[in-house]
Amino acid sequence: MAEAAHCDVIVVGTGAGGGILAYELAKAGLNVVSLEQGGQLADDHFKRVDPPGTALDFGIRSNTVWPAEPHDSLFVHPLFEKGEDGSTGWPEGGFRHYQIIQVNGLQNLWNGVSVRFSEKDFADWPFRYAELAPHYDAVERRIVVCGTTEDIPELPDGIYVPPKPLRPADQMIVDAVNGLEEPHSRAIPNRKAIDTRPDSPNACASTGICTSGCPTGAVYKFTARLLPEIAKLPNYELRTGAKVVRLLREPGSRRVLGVEYRDMATGESRLLTADKVVLATGAIESPRILFNSADDVAPHGMGNAFGQLGLRLQDNPKSVLSTSLWKLWGSGRDFDIGYGDLLILLSRGTLPDGEEFPFIGHAIHGVPDVPHYLVGMKRFPPFMKERLSRFMFHSYVTLGLFCAGDPNPANRVRPAGSYDRFGVRHVTVDFSSSAKADRMMDAMEAWGRTVLRHAGATSIYPSRDNSGTGIHYAGTTAISADPARGVVDANLKCHDLDNVYVCDGGVIPVLPDKHLTLTIMAMAHRLAGHLVEKVRTGAQTTAQPAHA
């Protein structure tokens, strides 16, 4: 198929927002081009090339290190971009910005947690939960989310297929949480974009972990579920190896003509024009593109007429605790291990000044074929280590607890002094954790310890982080009805541009405790409807057919 020179909508990025947008727009008959900087992994990448666990080379890759930090193991993966083609060049120290430069983006290693924001979480938005509710419905049906309805106001119910059954370790955690007798503390089946239907061709194969990639396509991602339906449509094109470097303004107007992008293979600069452009590249890369689009009209970057671009970068601070539950010592496994984290935990913490805050998390229990537990056995002689390892093998549980981000304008993305190999300017991240975030992590850890002790914990291995490993980046292109307080309006259109939109975590103005991915996808579904309506009502028509 010939490459389009012009289309109705350019969607930059193929992750959470970009995938839904491309699908909905293409199915509606619009001429759509997705531009993706990376390539496309083989369909069997996580089965043959890089399977989860120890199936290949005992799980050891080129960047595996010894001794390992178990709670960091999730972030040592070959797919994570480390400096060459990323947004920031990964300078030493500071904020750890994780990106995957491949079709699907971060959803290649996504854990799949799919929860709705609550009414309270929309307090800083220009619309309420009810506006997004039908889009949550539509996306949940489209991507298939497992879970249960629980009637918890802080965690609105959705449309679910049945989750996998809880395991003995999960029941111990449920009993421990219920035993606290705190009305605000709950342990319920997790809500994840995993196809658990046994008769589905993408049925979950129960690897016990989702964050190393899914070998069956059970975890939703664009290439596994939506791209196959649109890839051969005459009105859709996925252009990979295409790094968008800037938007190009139509002279004398508030519109852009399209985008300039680099061919990653040749370095050649190319132009693609469109009626509308959507940036869906993440809360750090989308501001980078906008900053690099600076021109005489917008010397500080497009989308930045009010100086709000890049401000208030947020991520979820987290506390992580691992232990062995002694009640499971000596036990075998005659049950389905499932997808590892079968529980969501909800509760509230209290800060020293009495302020309460909500937090959410999950309880993870998998098959430890990757023996991270050895870190806790350093002091034992080999013969004891072997006996203990067998005895405790099926007893390990990890709690990962997350609280809300901190919308501090000093935490920001801004143009850097460095450039990538194509001469495209990086952005740099200014980010520091606040004393309040530290106190929230203290409170979450204390609660987690209480729960684990009630469940039969032995030694607890804690860690915490607020330097980017939540990988829930938000805030930098915030939605706001007031252009002086955000970058995009209620329809995700940049305030100072007529045909440029942003649809990724950056639009979320205040990051709540909850995982943001389902909300990004619901926003994408909503935006798609808006764009379809605009194109169909002829606000701007294409000048010529997009494809030969």
Place this chain on the structure above:
Amino acid sequence: MATPPEPASPAAAPLDFAPLVAAVLPLDHYHRELEPLLPDLVRIVQLNDQLNGAFRRIAQRSGFAEGGEVERKHLGHDAEAVHTFFEYVYFASPAFLSTVGEWPLGGVRG
């Protein structure tokens, strides 16, 4: 976060890792259990940045390429990484995982 490993020198002379790994393995507690996995160990030592560099340094310290024998003292500051690696592989091996009912891997774990 674990410290990124010191990469192998790009100017390093070609090194036959197979006899080197075979010479180092007996210095480890798990050597008997790991001997059947020697080809896998060699492949992994070559592909992993940290281990590649560690084994090159061990070869240098011991004069292995010139016929020197590898002794425990030649592991130097790479000893922790090497022993931790061998231990890891043992506990990720089919031999160990069979004893806890988790072998073979892959497929449905339901």
